[in-house]
Amino acid sequence: MRAHHEPLEGTYTGMRAHHELLEGTHTGMRAHHELFEGTYTGMRAHHEPLEGTYTGMRAHHELLEGTYTGMRAHHEPNEGTYTGMRAHHEPLEGTYTGMRAHHELLEGTYTGMRAHHEPNEGTYTGMRAHHELLEGTHTGMRAHYELFEGTYTGMRAHHEPLEGTYTGMRAHHELLEGTYTGMRAHHEPNEGTYTGMRAHHKPNEGTYTGMRVHHELLKGIYTGMRAHHELLEGTYTGMRAHHEPNEGTYTGIRAHHEPLEGTYTGMRAHHEPLEGTYTGMRAHHEPNEGTYTGMRVHH
Structure with a gap:
């Protein structure tokens, strides 16, 4: 560095x-x-x-x-x-x-x-x-x-129910019961297949590929970016911004205040503990208990 x-x-x-x-x-x-x-x-x-x-x-x-x-x-x-x-x-x-x-x-x-x-x-x-x-x-x-x-x-912004096939992102307050490909912004439950980004306050019970911004639970496969305050229990590929725990495989960047218990490839900005394999950079205030390849700034 x-x-x-x-x-x-x-x-x-x-x-x-x-x-x-x-x-x-x-x-x-x-x-x-x-x-x-x-x-x-x-x-x-x-x-x-x-x-x-x-x-x-x-x-x-x-x-x-x-x-x-x-x-x-x-x-x-x-x-x-x-x-x-x-x-x-x-x-x-x-x-x-x-x-x-x-x-x-x-x-x-x-x-x-x-x-x-x-x-x-x-x-x-x-x-x-x-x-x-x-x-x-x-x-x-x-x-x-x-x-x-x-x-x-793609995505319809908010207060919108979807019962068929949706490709893209729906912003918030949106229910999805079929196949979703893209991003849903926040306050959106997903019961099918989700590919893209869901912004925040969204649980996901299927397959998620993309980005979920914050306050989002994920129980399946997540590929993309989740911004902050997001739990991940499956496979995550992309970026999670901050305040996000990760228990599976994470490839990308998590900004700060994020614990990681699986495999992390990319960058986590600061205030992030890591218990698995980390390849990239974690900025500062971050403990690491696994394998770290890259740089951690201070504290």
Whole structure:
């Protein structure tokens, strides 16, 4: 790990805290205010431009011009290929796979979730939260107050029952009794097969692939990201933000305050105990009782 204000011109595996330039290959997490011109695998927190290949999460205020796989939080433009989540206020001109939270423009191919206030002119696969226009193909979630003129396969925002096959994300207060592929935002029970993201306060009794934000129980297979306050008892692949215990297999990033009892591959930010196999970075205040490959910052 190199803490901050540090340039890097070679190969970096771990975490660079913030205000850091990277011109080679980076595997891990760079916190914020960081430029990237090569290949990045991990998480960059916010205020970070990216011109190469990015795999992981960039928090917000981040430019992306190459290939992005993971999550970018908000205020982030994307001009290349994006796979993961971008939170809000983010324009996208290339291919987007994941989640963009809200206030985001999309002109190319979008696969994942866009939260709300987002127009879409190309192909959208994932979730758009609410107040979003869609003129192309949408597979995912559109939260509420959303117009659709093309093909929509994804999420209906809230207070919506579903009895058939649903592909995408339904935002909150939504029951699902069939097959769900995508993201449901919060307060949603799931009794069938769920592929995507459920935001928070949602129990899941089947197969879940995607992201559940917080306050969500999972008893099956979870692949994606759960933000915080989420229990996991099966297989988890992706990112869980914070306050989340994990008892199965976890591949991705959990932000902070998260215990892990299985296999963890990725990054957990801080205040997280780990009892299994951890490959990646845990930021600080984290005990580790298993196998740790990567970096833990302090405390």
